[in-house]
Structures are given as C-alpha cells and as structure tokens.
Amino acid sequence: MPDRIVITGGAGFIGSHLCARFIEEGAEVVCIDNLSTGNLDNLGHFFGNDRFTFIKYNVTEYLYVPGKVDLILHFASPASPVDYLNLPIQTLKVGSLGTHKALGLAKEKSARFLLASTSEVYGDPLEHPQKETYYGNVDPVGLRGVYDEAKRFAEALVMAYHRNHDIQTHIARIFNTYGPYMRMDDGRVLPNFITQALQNEPLTVYGDGSQTRSFCYVDDIVEGIIRLCKTDHAEPVNLGNPDEITINELANEIIRRTGSSSPIKHTDLPQGDPNVRQPDISLARNLLDWEPVVDRNNGLDRTLDYFKTHLNGR
Ligand code: NAD
Ligand code: UDP
Numbered sequence: 001m002p003d004r005i006v007i008t009g010g011a012g013f014i015g016s017h018l019c020a021r022f023i024e025e026g027a028e029v030v031c032i033d034n035l036s037t038g039n040l041d042n043l044g045h046f047f048g049n050d051r052f053t054f055i056k057y058n059v060t061e062y063l064y065v066p067g068k069v070d071l072i073l074h075f076a077s078p079a080s081p082v083d084y085l086n087l088p089i090q091t092l093k094v095g096s097l098g099t100h101k102a103l104g105l106a107k108e109k110s111a112r113f114l115l116a117s118t119s120e121v122y123g124d125p126l127e128h129p130q131k132e133t134y135y136g137n138v139d140p141v142g143l144r145g146v147y148d149e150a151k152r153f154a155e156a157l158v159m160a161y162h163r164n165h166d167i168q169t170h171i172a173r174i175f176n177t178y179g180p181y182m183r184m185d186d187g188r189v190l191p192n193f194i195t196q197a198l199q200n201e202p203l204t205v206y207g208d209g210s211q212t213r214s215f216c217y218v219d220d221i222v223e224g225i226i227r228l229c230k231t232d233h234a235e236p237v238n239l240g241n242p243d244e245i246t247i248n249e250l251a252n253e254i255i256r257r258t259g260s261s262s263p264i265k266h267t268d269l270p271q272g273d274p275n276v277r278q279p280d281i282s283l284a285r286n287l288l289d290w291e292p293v294v295d296r297n298n299g300l301d302r303t304l305d306y307f308k309t310h311l312n313g314r
Contacts, residue, residue: 004028004068006111008059008102011180013090014116014174015155017218018073018225022053030065033076033116034058036090037083037245042181060090060097069109071229074102075116077151081144081270082187088146095150096157098213103161114170114229115158117236120148121276129244129278132173132236142272155236162234170228175240175279177219179299180306190215193251194307197260207269209248214278216241217299220292227288240279241292257300 005022009015010031015038019029031043046052057063059076077094078084084091094111099115105115122130123138138148155171162169178190185191196203200314216239222240245253251264285291292300 004030004070005031006030006065006069006072006105007075007228008032008073008098009038009077009116011035011040011042011054011271012079013042013179014218014221015073015075016042017179017222017282018075019046021226022221023049024050027051029053030055032057032059032063032065036087037078037080037183037186038152039183059101060093061101062113063101063105065105065109069105069111069265071112071114072102072106073114073116073225074099076102077116078147080120080183080186080188081147084147085143086270089117091146094151095147095154096138099154099157102122103157103167106167107161107165112168112229113121113158113161114172114225115154117151117171117173118157118224119148119173119175119238119240119279120144121155122277123148124272124274125276128276129242129280130238131280132238132283139272143270144272145237172225172228173236173238174221175238175277176215177211177218177221177240178215179303182303184307184310189213189247189250190303191307193254194258194304195311197254197258197262198308198311200261202265203251203255204265205247205264205266206273207250208266209251209264210246211269212244212246212276212278213250214241214244215296215299216292216300217294220294223289224284224290230292231287233287237284237287238279238281239284240281242278242281243292243296244276245296253296254300257304273296
C-alpha cells in the first residue's frame with residue numbers, strides 16, 4: 001500500500017470511497033477537489049484526521065503538492081450526463097488540461113498514476129459486450145462528445161506520458177457504478193429512480209426503456225482500482241459488473257424493492273444515449289484476479305439505506 005496518495009475529485013461519489021479505503025488502510029490522503037459536482041459532506045468524517053488533507057482547487061490550473069507523493073488517482077471530472085451537459089467546457093478542460101496537470105505532478109514526484117476513464121470511450125457500442133480492444137463508436141460533436149472525447153484524449157495523454165516519460169500509469173475504464181454518496185440530484189438513473197420511488201412519484205424512463213446498462217457496486221470498483229495499482233499494466237482495463245439489465249427492468253426492480261406505488265412515465269430519450277453497455281471483464285479477471293462480489297440485491301439494499309436517510313434529512 002502506498003504511503004501518500006493524491007486523489008483528485010476525492011469529494012465526489014467514487015473519490016470519497018477511495019479516500020475512505022486508503023485512510024482505513026493506513027495511508028495518508030491528499031484530496032484535491034473544486035467541489036463543482038462533489039460535496040464536503042462526503043468527507044465530513046475525515047476532517048480532524050491527521051492523515052487527511054483537503055485542498056479546494058481546480059486541477060486544470062498548475063498543480064503543486066508539497067512533500068512526497070507515491071500515487072495519484074485522477075478522478076476529477078463531472079461524470080453524470082446531466083452534470084457534463086451543464087458543464088461542457090469544464091468537462092473538456094478537466095479531461096485535457098486537468099489530466100495534463102495531474103500527469104505533470106506524477107512526473108515531478110515520480111509517482112504512480114491512475115486515470116479514471118469510462119465505458120463512454122466506447123460510445124454507442126457496435127461490439128457487445130465491450131472488450132478493451134474495441135475502439136468505440138463516438139460522435140465527437142454530439143452532446144455527449146464533451147465527456148467521451150475528453151476521456152479519450154486523457155487516455156492518449158496518459159499513454160504518451162507512460163511511453164515518453166517512463167511513468168508507471170494505469171487506465172481504469174469504469175462502467176456504471178452506484179452506491180452510497182451518489183448525489184441524489186445528479187440525474188443518473190439510480191438516484192432518479194430511487195428518490196422518485198421513495199416519494200411515490202412517477203419513475204422517469206427515458207425512451208422505451210429497452211436500452212441496457214450493467215451496474216457495479218462501488219466497493220467492487222474500489223477493490224479493482226487498488227488491485228490495478230499493484231500491477232505494471234499500463235493499457236486500459238475494464239472495471240464493471242457484467243450483470244446487464246434493461247432500464248425498464250431496473251425501474252420495476254426499484255418499485256418492487258421499495259414497495260412504492262409509483263407508476264412509470266416514459267419521456268424522450270436524450271440524444272446519443274447508448275443503446276447497450278456491458279463490460280467484458282476477462283482481462284480484469286486474469287490480470288487482477290478480480291470480479292464483482294456484491295450483487296444488485298445487496299448493493300441496492302445498501303444504496304437504499306443511504307438514500308432513505310438522506311432524503312429524510314433533506
Ligand atoms: P462525481 O461528480 O461524484 O465526482 C467528481 C469529482 O470531481 C467531484 O467532487 C467534483 O467536484 C470534482 N471535480 C470536477 N472537476 C474538477 C476540477 N476541474 N478540479 C477539481 N475537482 C474537480 O463523479 P463520480 O461518479 O465520483 O466519478 C468520478 C470519476 O470516475 C470521474 O472521472 C468519472 O468520469 C469516472 N467514472 C465514473 C463512473 C460512474 O458510474 N460513477 C463511471 C465511469 C467513470
Ligand atoms: N435514464 C432513465 N431515466 C432517468 C435517468 C436515466 O431512463 O431518470 C436512462 C438513460 O437514458 C440511460 C440509462 O438510464 O439510458 C443510464 O443513464 P445514466 O444517466 O445513469 O448514465 P449513462 O449510462 O447514460 O451515462
């Protein structure tokens with residue numbers, strides 16, 4: 001386990017789980033976040049811990065961290081479609097300039113580096129399930145292009161730093177992840193469906209609901225990231241749960257689990273919404289001896305507990 005870790009985007013959903021896991025394992029964590037989509041409440045329990053430092057900062061600016069750094073986990077970026085459509089230029093800047101600054105810090109500190117990339121690099125995939133060797137089907141000028149192309153550029157930059165500056169780097173292509181500390185109003189499907197179901201409001205299924213996603217519980221993603229950082233593998237690795245479900249089935253599952261009286265309401269499908277998505281995780285299985293261990297029943301229970309508590313406290 002590295003001693004001192006910088007986590008960009010550490011006040012966000014996945015970032016806050018990474019902070020927790022590394023602190024729990026005895027590391028010192030420096031979290032850098034501009035709080036554009038993240039929240040200090042996600043980190044409340046670490047303030048006062050002398051192994052935790054929070055720096056409010058935009059990582060697209062020159063990045064300097066005093067002292068040694070062993071590992072940089074670059075997670076800063078809007079991630080929900082609603083967020084990156086509201087923040088299109090910031091999304092492009094954090095994926096490009098922000099990744100450049102974070103890699104510059106890795107070079108300066110001779111630190112290991114991991115990029116949080118995404119299944120969105122595959123766009124609306126024509127290969128199913130998606131393997132790391134698939135180049136993707138992305139519309140660069142479509143609405144989602146700001147996120148997809150920023151991450152594709154970021155991957156190219158990471159590989160260039162690896163090849164030209166001899167930095168140990170990793171690229172995790174993360175598929176849809178869920179769990180506690182998701183923002184209730186981030187617009188993603190699970191926060192929307194859960195808050196709607198808990199309030200007996202209609203569940204908004206976009207389009208006819210036949211599109212699929214594969215949802216992975218956040219603890220499994222964190223474990224995959226930790227294992228990837230222990231390898232010398234620089235090329236992209238898919239991390240996600242291959243358990244694929246249609247959005248219609250998901251809506252019905254949430255209604256059942258919450259005992260809600262919500263109806264389902266179909267609305268327009270957003271432009272560029274991928275039709276299918278399912279990770280091929282053979283590489284992660286072989287390389288990391290990793291696969292998800294939290295099934296959707298279990299993961300949804302833990303997530304529902306969190307949302308119930310936070311909805312009541314709102
Ligand atoms: P999130 O929005 O909860 O967290 C992102 C964090 O980055 C926020 O705290 C935000 O304030 C911070 N941030 C954004 N721009 C910044 C900047 N310029 N400077 C400093 N901080 C900045 O999102 P998340 O779901 O936790 O996603 C984290 C990372 O994982 C993202 O890079 C995302 O692309 C990637 N990812 C997430 C998923 C998922 O399903 N959640 C899937 C694939 C990839
Ligand atoms: N979606 C939906 N209703 C919502 C939010 C999302 O039907 O209230 C659909 C969306 O169109 C997509 C899927 O759920 O097909 C997953 O959307 P999300 O925003 O969670 O993430 P994406 O995988 O599209 O990045």
